[in-house]
Amino acid sequence: KLRDNRASYFRHFALLAGSSNIVTSNHWFQGDTSNDGGRTAGLILTRTNSRSTVTSNYIDNCFVEWVNEHDSAPDYDSEFSFSALNLSDNVFLAGNVAPWFTFLVIKPHGAGHYLNGLNINNNSFRIIGGSIAQVEHVDTSFADFDYNRMKGVNFTSNTYNNIEKRSESPFSYEFSRAGVSNDWSISLADHLPFEGWAQAVESVVAMGPLTNGAGQEVFAAPYVHAKQGASQNEIRLRWPEPVQGTVILRARMDDVH
Known part of the structure; x- marks a missing residue:
């Protein structure tokens, strides 16, 4: 002591x-x-x-x-x-x-x-x-x-x-996409500590409606690819059809197992 x-x-x-x-x-x-x-x-x-x-x-x-x-x-x-x-x-x-x-x-x-x-x-x-x-x-x-x-x-x-990077894990992040796509790539490099990998995503929640190219609401959930990109600090959300909108996700730099 x-x-x-x-x-x-x-x-x-x-x-x-x-x-x-x-x-x-x-x-x-x-x-x-x-x-x-x-x-x-x-x-x-x-x-x-x-x-x-x-x-x-x-x-x-x-x-x-x-x-x-x-x-x-x-x-x-x-x-x-x-x-x-x-x-x-x-x-x-x-x-x-x-x-x-x-x-x-x-x-x-x-x-x-x-x-x-x-x-x-x-x-x-x-x-x-x-x-x-x-x-x-x-x-x-x-x-x-x-x-x-x-x-x-x-x-x-x-x-x-007076610190540029606000390191956090698990980390809650709001991401908006303006153009429709069924494959969203999201970088977490500016948030995960120790230059860590984006190892796991605990949740993804849509904030407001998701819409397709015709402006119609889409009621769907994505699946997740973790550890993406050259530095493995990105995640990808895959949707059943091209959509746009805003989500809040919660990600980690460590393995949840």
């Missing part, structure tokens, strides 16, 4: 190599006033099956890094992989950072790993003196994730200020 601490201008606030950690009610901060300044990790977790909770902290001008650099055999080998980490109800703030800065970095040191239980909920993310592209990032210096195996990823109810 790591709680009720205040740390300023350390290179790292804490490096936790074990599991079953509770990090709560701390304030650690770094940074400087230079434009596009670099930042180091404030909290580093080096166990894949982390079983850790990080909650109600003030994480200021630094980031959380999750790695497996202490694993003597870092490739995936029938393990739990990167799993059982909860980040909730934290205040994330940074100023004068480069636009590629992120508040969460996951860095697999071996091939074949995936996310297997990660909850990032109810956090506040804010940038002052500029903006950043997104809050989360996979560092592929050594290896990338197996995105087809992702499961148990919940990235919801966070707030974003």
Whole structure:
């Protein structure tokens, strides 16, 4: 348990190599006033099956890094992989950072790993003196994730200020098509976290009438193709006839099984 601490201008606030950690009610901060300044990790977790909770902290001008650099055999080998980490109800703030800065970095040191239980909920993310592209990032210096195996990823109810991408999964999205087609292609690249694949669609609901080329209402439901496009971050809705209109869908970057 790591709680009720205040740390300023350390290179790292804490490096936790074990599991079953509770990090709560701390304030650690770094940074400087230079434009596009670099930042180091404030909290580093080096166990894949982390079983850790990080909650109600003030994480200021630094980031959380999750790695497996202490694993003597870092490739995936029938393990739990990167799993059982909860980040909730934290205040994330940074100023004068480069636009590629992120508040969460996951860095697999071996091939074949995936996310297997990660909850990032109810956090506040804010940038002052500029903006950043997104809050989360996979560092592929050594290896990338197996995105087809992702499961148990919940990235919801966070707030974003001066951050271009509002990452969310599951994600509710309203899509409108003005011309009739029986094959709708919808990109979710600007919404799913970790550049993840559009793995599953939980629901599709028409908002108002769907109409055909003659302007007549069509009472039909589509079926779904997930993991479409070159980056597998698109979905396709297939209709029994060409239609146009508006739908709200709910999609995920992980496998629902």
